[in-house]
Amino acid sequence: MPAIPVPRFQYNDPDLKAPAPGRELIFAVGLVESIPGVGPATGGQHFGVPLSIGPNNTRLRRLHDNVEVTLPNDSVTVWAAPFQVAGHAVGEYALSNRPGWHWLRWTVADHVSYDNQQATAAIGPDPSENPLVIIPCAATKADRPAAARDLYIGSFHRMCYRAASALTSDDNIRILSAKHGLLRLNDQVDPYELRMGDPGTVTVEQLIRQAREQEILDHRNVVILAGRDYTAMARHLWPSAATPLQGSRSIGEHRQRLAGIAREPHVSLRAA
Known part of the structure; x- marks a missing residue:
């Protein structure tokens, strides 16, 4: 059995500059968790390392038992604790309300949509498409x-x-x-x-x-x-x-x- 991974991501920017959302951020953080109410039959939430993020589902390896599970993107969020701890360190207890940090309330589905928007924006508008x-x-x-x-x-x-x-x-x-x-x-x-x-x-x-x-x-x-x-x-x-x-x-x-x-x-x- 592979070794159980240990959370290692840290966020230490004293100015609380918000990183850009999207799949890249999720993989950089390296941990995701299921939303409340979505978890193992024994109770609690799924919490683990993201292995892949597709258009509709996220594949993750749970930390406590190394079991791989697949969950809908709208049932998974990125691990937010490192950002919240950094906010608390400078007296910010509502980080998600600050400009640029609204994605703290997002599910993985929202991050995927953001990536899709960025990709289509890079292509540019279709002149034949009604605005x-x-x-x-x-x-x-x-x-x-x-x-x-x-x-x-x-x-x-x-x-x-x-x-x-x-x-x-x-x-x-x-x-x-x-x-x-x-x-x-x-x-x-x-x-x-x-x-x-x-x-x-x-x-x-x-x-x-x-x-x-x-x-x-x-x-x-x-x-x-x-x-x-x-x-x-x-x-x-x-x-x-x-x-x-x-x-x-x-x-x-x-x-x-x-x-x-x-x-x-x-x-x-x-x-x-």
């Missing part, structure tokens, strides 16, 4: 339940929608809601009061799950028409997306760029 356009919700809403396209009635949101409509079809437009995440235009929504960043707003992990369910997570041609906070959230999913409003110095400049996209969509995107 997926992300626009923000709005603080001003109708006073009764409605389809998402009708619920948000703020003027900036409506300008974003007009620009998005010039770029793509309605099927390829998503409204990024602070409460509900990625909404299709015909999704029925009740009025609510919540702004991005408030307690209870949608998380990156929830957005990733929604995008995967809607089969848009690996879309290679993505345009984000939104302000800073909404753009930052969407870029967790699509890091190489076009962001033609980025760099605008005022809401007035945002509106000018949106009006330009609505008039001459492809010219305005190239100039952005």
Whole structure:
């Protein structure tokens, strides 16, 4: 029987710089564990060395008995203790809430999706593919339940929608809601009061799950028409997306760029 491996990975960066997620990080850490509730019949969790990570499953060798098991990627997480210990050493007890560390809440399936996004981003967008356009919700809403396209009635949101409509079809437009995440235009929504960043707003992990369910997570041609906070959230999913409003110095400049996209969509995107 081969020797039982001993955890050796350490993370000692006092500035808590977040390493990039993905398979490479998981193999560098060298240990994974199953999520609570997924474990041996005798109880506890599977905890072991990752041997291979495929599109759907992870093969690992358990530490306590050297038995190899295969688990679905969405039932396995990377061993997070070294990073959490480093955070505690400098007084950070909520490391996963810091910029760049959201992947601490990911399963292996999320890391695989991240790698897939990076690979498609390296290839570049497919010019023949209709863009997926992300626009923000709005603080001003109708006073009764409605389809998402009708619920948000703020003027900036409506300008974003007009620009998005010039770029793509309605099927390829998503409204990024602070409460509900990625909404299709015909999704029925009740009025609510919540702004991005408030307690209870949608998380990156929830957005990733929604995008995967809607089969848009690996879309290679993505345009984000939104302000800073909404753009930052969407870029967790699509890091190489076009962001033609980025760099605008005022809401007035945002509106000018949106009006330009609505008039001459492809010219305005190239100039952005």
